[in-house]
Amino acid sequence: MEKIGFSGTFDPITNGHMWVINEARSLADEVVVFLSENPAKKPRFSAEERKSIIALSCAQQGWDNVQVVIVKGDYTARAAKKQGVHCLIRGIRTTADFDYENLIQQTNVDVLQGAKTIFVMPPRDLGSVSSSFVKALEGPIGWNWIMKKFVPAPAYHAWVLSWLRREWETLWDYDTIDATAIAHADDWFVRLTGATMYGGPQRHYHNLDHLVHGLCEIRVWAANTRPEPADVAIVKQAFWFHDAEYGPAASGSDMTAEEASARLWLDCHLGQEREDAAALIRATDHFQEAHVEHRLKDVLLSVDLAILGQDDEVYGNYTRAIRQEYIHLPDVKYRQERCAALAHMCRKAEAGQLFGNAYFAEQYNERAIENMQREMAQLAAA
The missing domain is CATH 1.10.3210 (Hypothetical protein af1432)
Structure with a gap:
């Protein structure tokens, strides 16, 4: 396969996301990460900041065949197909994930005439890791030490700086x-x-x-x-x-x-x-x-x-x-x-x-x- 896409908000990118990207690298010559702006989710970082964090995280792993594209005002599956990406990859952690992703897959193909989706299942130690899970860790004593286990270093550094910045502004x-x-x-x-x-x-x-x-x-x-x-x-x-x-x-x-x-x-x-x-x-x-x-x-x-x-x-x-x-x-x-x-x-x-x-x-x-x-x-x- 020449290209495969992976889409998401990535706020922040997690080790689970990184695993999916690496799986995608084993299936295609090039991986395109489609980054959704999705302001409705009120992300911690801007789309450009998230793009930089993803790129740094991949570069740290030596992955030179991954590029990041910000999707603005379009459906990801349709934007992917416009860029010559005919297949997306998604991680499935639970049966609830499958039901949801299967519905999205049908919409992407049957309604939007967009890219198809293949599904992969992450290993057990990453089965519960998501951006929502990581964000929920923030706050109590020791939260930073726990978060560090679940996100790549550039994402962790950016998140900690953001937290410190809010503390500083309050002070x-x-x-x-x-x-x-x-x-x-x-x-x-x-x-x-x-x-x-x-x-x-x-x-x-x-x-x-x-x-x-x-x-x-x-x-x-x-x-x-x-x-x-x-x-x-x-x-x-x-x-x-x-x-x-x-x-x-x-x-x-x-x-x-x-x-x-x-x-x-x-x-x-x-x-x-x-x-x-x-x-x-x-x-x-x-x-x-x-x-x-x-x-x-x-x-x-x-x-x-x-x-x-x-x-x-x-x-x-x-x-x-x-x-x-x-x-x-x-x-x-x-x-x-x-x-x-x-x-x-x-x-x-x-x-x-x-x-x-x-x-x-x-x-x-x-x-x-x-x-x-x-x-x-x-x-x-x-």
Whole structure:
């Protein structure tokens, strides 16, 4: 077969979609992905953005025989036939899918005189994966770690950036500030999430995942404990910036990363009052934690440490990311230093001192001890 088409809204494209595209590649010389604008579905991304995400996802797999075409104001089957594509491919996951797709197939051929359809059945692990399923995951703590399993990396990156963007706009109240202030805040969002900060390829743990997880923790903490809204905003501001500068300051001075991040925050000119959040960022400096006080210090430190009390899968992602962060260390030295750090935190947890905030202690302390003890045993046995 010369060409085969695959149609959908792809908001977002999932690993199930990618499987169907790959099946199509085995049946034809060229695959044309017909992307429906379908504004009635209120997609997260524009058609052009979705087209780019699909193209990047296919390119990442080395699939050079896939092109993406946006369908505007036409039936996909009819648009396909106009472009010389006489056969479409669809994935069937359930009997309900078959009934629906069979009706569409009959309409495409008998009513529209469009392309015919062939059906394929995805493997069991992809049988429940759809765009609707993926979108429904968003929100609770850990949602990003779960979503990552079901979508290709470019789709995941775009979705996380979109989620962070909405969090950022809410923090700075985009509905009320003027165009100049919005443009300034936009510039800082791009900077913070870009390649030199949280979005950088060298960021294996203190990255966009870290931002998403921490902001979710703050949201849930606020919903359960009802602090003053101003305090929630200060914690969020500090969290966005507290690891913006990671490692030694770019200047090569002896300035700590926390101090560099605090100064970056003070220089950003976002919001009206910045000293409070700067002091909170400085209070997260673990080398200074006994000497720097702030009324919200225990909250921010607990948000940062909450990853230790997650379920097995999330904690496993965390430990792998930490190893990559210290990939420059030989295995023996890494195991020694990591075990020492874990033993220190485990002792604090056993003494009830790891999570200074009572809410986080109740949620995570017991599980954190289990996770750290298990990791130390694994490192010792390696």
